[in-house]
Amino acid sequence: MKAEEIKELLIRSLDENADAGEAARRLEEEGAVFSFSKGFTDKILERLYTSGSAASKELEFLRNLNSAFYRIALTGVAAIVILLISIFLMEGSFSFNSFLGMSDSYDESIIYLLTGN
Amino acid sequence: MIKESYRQEEESELVKASQSGDKQAFSKIVKRYQGMVARTVKGMLGDSVFAEDIGQEVFIKLFYSLSEFRGESKLSTYIQKIAVNLTLNEIKRRKRFFSMFSQKGNNEMYEFDVPDHDNEERKDAAELVNKALISMDTKFRIIVTMRMLQGYSTKETAEILNLPLGTVLSRLSRAQAQLKGILEKL
Numbered sequence: 001m002k003a004e005e006i007k008e009l010l011i012r013s014l015d016e017n018a019d020a021g022e023a024a025r026r027l028e029e030e031g032a033v034f035s036f037s038k039g040f041t042d043k044i045l046e047r048l049y050t051s052g053s054a055a056s057k058e059l060e061f062l063r064n065l066n067s068a069f070y071r072i073a074l075t076g077v078a079a080i081v082i083l084l085i086s087i088f089l090m091e092g093s094f095s096f097n098s099f100l101g102m103s104d105s106y107d108e109s110i111i112y113l114l115t116g117n
Numbered sequence: 118m119i120k121e122s123y124r125q126e127e128e129s130e131l132v133k134a135s136q137s138g139d140k141q142a143f144s145k146i147v148k149r150y151q152g153m154v155a156r157t158v159k160g161m162l163g164d165s166v167f168a169e170d171i172g173q174e175v176f177i178k179l180f181y182s183l184s185e186f187r188g189e190s191k192l193s194t195y196i197q198k199i200a201v202n203l204t205l206n207e208i209k210r211r212k213r214f215f216s217m218f219s220q221k222g223n224n225e226m227y228e229f230d231v232p233d234h235d236n237e238e239r240k241d242a243a244e245l246v247n248k249a250l251i252s253m254d255t256k257f258r259i260i261v262t263m264r265m266l267q268g269y270s271t272k273e274t275a276e277i278l279n280l281p282l283g284t285v286l287s288r289l290s291r292a293q294a295q296l297k298g299i300l301e302k303l
Contacts (some may be wrong), residue, residue: 006242007300010249013265014293016286024268030242034152034159034266036172041147044176049140059181 001030128192136183147176150196153267157200160262162207163251171207175200190276197267197277201259208255245303252299257292260285 001009006027013023084094091098134142154175155168162168178199186195246266250258263274275285 001242003241003245006245007303010246010265010300011293011297014261014289014296016271016289020264020270021268024266027242027246027265032242032246032266034155034164036151036155036169040151040169040172041144044147044173045140045144047173047177048143048180 006030125188125191129188132183132186132188132192135180143180146179146192150193151176153193154196154200156266157197157262158204160250160266161204161255161258164247167207171203172200174203178203194273194277198279201277205255205259245300248303249296249299253292253295257288257295260288261292261296264289 009023009026009030012018013020013027087098088094091101131142131146135146151172154172158171158175159165159168162171175196179196182199186192250261253261259278260274263269263277264271269277271285271289272282274280275282278285280288
């Protein structure tokens with residue numbers, strides 16, 4: 001196929017009603033072939049399955065990070081619950097002042113605490 | 118082979134086996150779809166070593182995201198979407214890099230080595246397609262790659278690119294006009 005015919009085929013393949021599959025097949029027959037180098041599959045498998053490879057180390061790191069995150073999150077939730085229970089037991093309510101530990105303080109005593117007068 | 122189609126059951130078996138660590142099963146998936154990925158990546162980036170790297174990244178990403186694949190779409194569509202996203206990201210990255218460090222034109226971002234052909238006419242066809250594609254705007258090039266190299270219908274192209282059908286049709290018509298202009302100069 002001459003260059004002009006290929007150009008015509010390329011343009012026609014973009015027609016709305018053209019059979020794009022047929023045009024693509026013809027282009028491939030004419031030499032417009034796109035492929036990766038030999039050993040492409042092996043390179044990927046090596047990256048994924050060889051122990052000690054960057055990809056498997058990354059996967060292991062992500063798994064460890066995930067499990068560490070779950071442990072930290074659970075510990076954090078437990079700590080918050082214990083804190084809330086202890087505040088409720090000591091202060092008797094969940095008011096803003098009880099969170100600040102000032103439920104028994106009067107305004108005057110706060111001023112005294114802050115200014116010393 | 119353009120637009121590979123395989124039995125859905127066979128593919129879901131391959132996916133399940135790959136998820137459970139079967140190396141051979143994943144190897145089959147790579148061998149089956151590497152041609153399709155090559156057409157997308159090399160069509161968009163040119164036939165260069167960078168395209169080969171992006172091709173590898175596509176399958177690495179597929180491997181890690183197989184657990185998220187629910188089988189609602191075809192495996193080929195799922196892989197194609199990964200290939201398109203990674204390739205578009207690479208183009209954006211290159212544009213940023215070249216805008217910072219180089220005054221060179223759009224075409225300088227891409228390299229291509231035309232594969233060795235014993236027949237001069239076949240070599241010309243590959244070179245012509247490569248040159249035409251890299252001269253096009255990115256948003257047109259992706260549509261042309263899907264249509265011209267992969268042989269997808271406009272509906273399939275819209276699904277893969279996550280675009281409304283009307284947008285695909287309008288871009289296809291504008292891409293055709295741009296391609297005509299480019300091919301006249303080649």
